[in-house]
Amino acid sequence: MLYLDNAATTKIDDSVFEAMLPYLKDSYGNPSSMHKKGIEAKKAINDARKSIAKHLNCSHDSLVFTQSGTMAINLAIKGLSMMNQNKTEIITTKIDHKATISTCKYLETQGFKVTYLDVNREGYINLEDLRKAITTKTLLVSIIWANNEIGVIQNVSEILKVTKEKGVYLHLDAVQMLPHYSIDLESLPVDLMSFSAHKLFGPKGIGLLYHRPGMALSPLIHGATQEFGLNAGTENVSGIIGFSKAVENAYTYYHKKQEALKEKTDLLEKKLLETFPCYINGPKSNRLPGLLSVSFKDQKGHELAYELSKKGIYVSTGSACNESSIELSHVIKAITDDTPGVIRFSLAYDLTNEDIDYIIQSLKDLLE
Structure with a gap:
């Protein structure tokens, strides 16, 4: 099996799973309960929050755990908009994640005006x-820092200069960025930033x-x-512990492997x-x-992905959130007028040269 869909989700790291286990079995207390098991769970959440804050170089009480990256994006955009209804205009891009675009579309029904910026071919x-x-x-x-379909990394330091100069808030969707690069919120003082654990093992x-x-x-x-007071409901204690361990692993190990990952991606390309x-x-x-979006001429992406899966090669046709549809994704439509068969390869760290040869041969068998 060659799993090449890591931009959709990643396999949980063994160390993350082991860190979570005690909070799924023995330390199962409700963090709001004022007894030993509850206090134990609350302390674990506090320690996890402080650990993530240390890595991100920010204050721990500025971090809010949510049920997903999508919810974090919704909380950022809706949460800010509902508190500032004297200003009713929002700007995003045509290639942002559906979590952002759908949130903005909803706010348009509530009287907000949204501008969707064009992007160039890249x-x-x-x-x-x-x-x-x-x-x-x-x-x-609101800008997606690193796009989940085509991998483009926006120049956020220059974007931040513009928003500071104009006196508006800046939210960055960093869901795809954190698995690959260390983020320092002291050096990049944006107003809001969203993350998700399952993209970083x-x-x-x-x-x-x-x-x-x-x-x-x-x-x-x-x-x-x-x-x-920003996310009511009993906390996902084991998930929070797992998130903290995943961030620790990213800063300790995975961020140092990006050059090797790039070399493998370049070879496949x-x-x-x-x-x-x-x-x-x-x-x-x-x-x-690790991310490569490829258009094959005169092919259908969903058919290629299906045939590859029968050979044990698991890829995507774009964003995982679009997999119920066979239409070209909004990201590809924003950068090209063509309608090719799009396959997204998103690699992890275990792909070998022999694996790449197998991918090429498998595609040859299909396309011939």
Whole structure:
């Protein structure tokens, strides 16, 4: 089996699973309970939050655990918008994740105006377009830092300069960025940033939102006062512990493996371009390591993915959130007028040269 869909989700790391186990079995107390097991669980959450904050270089009380990266994005955009209804304009891009675009579409029904910035053929926004789109009524700019389909990494330091200059909030979707690169929120002082554990060999069902200290957000879910009153409901203790361990592993091990991952991706790209009538979607450089979006001429992506799966090669046709549809994804539509068969390869760290040869031969068998 060759699992090449790591941008959709990753296999949980053994050390993460082991860290979670005690909180699934013995330390099962409700963190809101005022007895030994409850206090034990609450302390574990606090320690996990502080550990993640240390790695991200931010205050621990500016981190809110959520049920997913999607919820973190919703909390960032809706939570800020509901607290600042005197400013009713939001800016995002045409290639942001559906979590952002769908949230913005909802806010349009609530009276907000949303600008969806165009991108160029490689997926980059134009900073001058961003600057011109900001008005006195603009509240928030929300940008996907590293795109989950084509791997383009936006120049967020320059974007931050624009939003600071214009006096508007900036939210970054860093769900795909954190698995590959260390993030320092002291050096990149954005207002909001969202994350997800299952993209970095952590568990599903747990996300995280960073918000600048002192920011007022409206909760999405109302109930008790968990997570500083921003996410009511009994905490996913084992998930939080797993998230913390996954972040620790990323900063300790995985972030140091990106050059080797890039070399494997470059080799796969080279052999694909040499062998087939295809082209690469997104940038040729400054792309997420391990991610390769390939368009095969005169093919259907979903059919290729299905046939590859029968050979034990698991890939995606774009974003995992689009897998129920056979239409071209909104990201590909935003960068090209063509309608090719798109396959997304997203590699982990165990792919060998022999595996790459098997991928090429398997595709040859299918396309011939």
